[in-house]
Amino acid sequence: MEDKITRREFLKKCADCGLVLGAVPFVGGLGAVENILNGVTGATGLSNKEASYYKRLSGGSVKCTLCPNYCVLKPGQRGTCRVRDNTNGKLYTRVYGYTARVRGDAMEKGPFFHFLPGTSSVALGTVGCNLQCLYCQNWQFTQIKPEDLKPPPQYLPPASLVSQAKKYGRPTITFTYSEPVVAIEYVLETARLAKQQGIKTLVKTGAYINPEPMKAICKAVDAVNIDFKGYSDSFYRDVCGGKLDPVLEAIKTAHEHAPWLELTAMTVPGKNDSASQFRQQCQWIMKNLGPDVPLHVSRFFPAYRLRNLQATPIDKLRELRKIAYQEGLHYV
Numbered sequence: 001m002e003d004k005i006t007r008r009e010f011l012k013k014c015a016d017c018g019l020v021l022g023a024v025p026f027v028g029g030l031g032a033v034e035n036i037l038n039g040v041t042g043a044t045g046l047s048n049k050e051a052s053y054y055k056r057l058s059g060g061s062v063k064c065t066l067c068p069n070y071c072v073l074k075p076g077q078r079g080t081c082r083v084r085d086n087t088n089g090k091l092y093t094r095v096y097g098y099t100a101r102v103r104g105d106a107m108e109k110g111p112f113f114h115f116l117p118g119t120s121s122v123a124l125g126t127v128g129c130n131l132q133c134l135y136c137q138n139w140q141f142t143q144i145k146p147e148d149l150k151p152p153p154q155y156l157p158p159a160s161l162v163s164q165a166k167k168y169g170r171p172t173i174t175f176t177y178s179e180p181v182v183a184i185e186y187v188l189e190t191a192r193l194a195k196q197q198g199i200k201t202l203v204k205t206g207a208y209i210n211p212e213p214m215k216a217i218c219k220a221v222d223a224v225n226i227d228f229k230g231y232s233d234s235f236y237r238d239v240c241g242g243k244l245d246p247v248l249e250a251i252k253t254a255h256e257h258a259p260w261l262e263l264t265a266m267t268v269p270g271k272n273d274s275a276s277q278f279r280q281q282c283q284w285i286m287k288n289l290g291p292d293v294p295l296h297v298s299r300f301f302p303a304y305r306l307r308n309l310q311a312t313p314i315d316k317l318r319e320l321r322k323i324a325y326q327e328g329l330h331y332v
């Protein structure tokens with residue numbers, strides 16, 4: 001990352017002031033942001049914007065190159081993410097400027113414990129995801145088509161989103177809840193406009209994305225938090241519907257190009273929470289990123305197709321956190 005010295009100095013200053021780990025009271029209420037849609041929406045539905053990152057093939061088919069799924073779509077077909085489709089030989093995104101959820105969130109809920117601590121962010125998500133995690137906490141709108149969302153997606157184009165954030169005094173806009181990757185056009189344009197207004201843009205992502213678009217996101221936004229779901233290809237394949245290697249590449253790309261990077265490891269009992277696997281995960285982080293990238297060890301709650309499991313025991317979180325420190329990470 002470009003600002004390692006600044007990062008260390010900043011974190012040390014935060015620690016000296018007791019600003020880490022959510023130790024400060026939350027600054028600013030969230031209520032005002034609940035009104036962020038006031039006066040800017042009314043429209044609902046689907047966008048009709050041509051997508052980035054695809055190739056045209058013979059016979060009117062297209063190949064999406066945004067993520068490692070590399071969907072090849074005939075006219076009328078939709079990608080695995082459910083929000084990009086081939087219409088008359090062109091790939092379209094159906095979620096540009098259309099939100100499934102908009103809220104005011106404490107920065108620490110991001111989780112971004114080390115980025116503008118104590119502030120609140122305009123947090124939003126669209127419909128759609130290119131993974132299918134069995135434990136998805138927001139499956140109600142990540143695992144459906146936009147036209148199936150009730151109530152329908154709300155229109156909040158980038159310029160309106162930025163102007164409302166400014167109006168309500170929020171220093172950041174965070175793309176979260178679902179998968180920002182599949183709404184990349186929305187993210188990039190919002191980040192461009194937000195920068196002009198002095199507002200920072202953040203993304204919380206599973207980073208199941210190809211290198212070129214990942215680099216574009218990292219260069220456009222101000223901070224990235226990546227769900228590093230487990231150091232196991234079989235976990236990615238069996239539980240998330242993806243593969244491990246592309247995520248590792250995306251994490252390295254973010255480390256190189258994003259101004260700020262944090263990682264999150266959600267621990268699912270019996271699936272990705274073994275001490276030995278987590279130790280390997282921390283060793284990979286140390287080897288490839290160094291000790292200063294913050295790692296959040298987060299708790300699974302029963303959801304979606306893993307409702308039969310218990311929530312992660314707190315003692316397990318403490319055990320894994322201890323392992324991360326043993327392996328040399330500085331901010332866990």
Ligand code: SF4
Pocket residue numbers: 064065066067068069070071078079080081082084130182
């Ligand atoms: S972004 Fe969607 S359409 Fe494109 S390859 Fe990934 S899952 Fe398929």
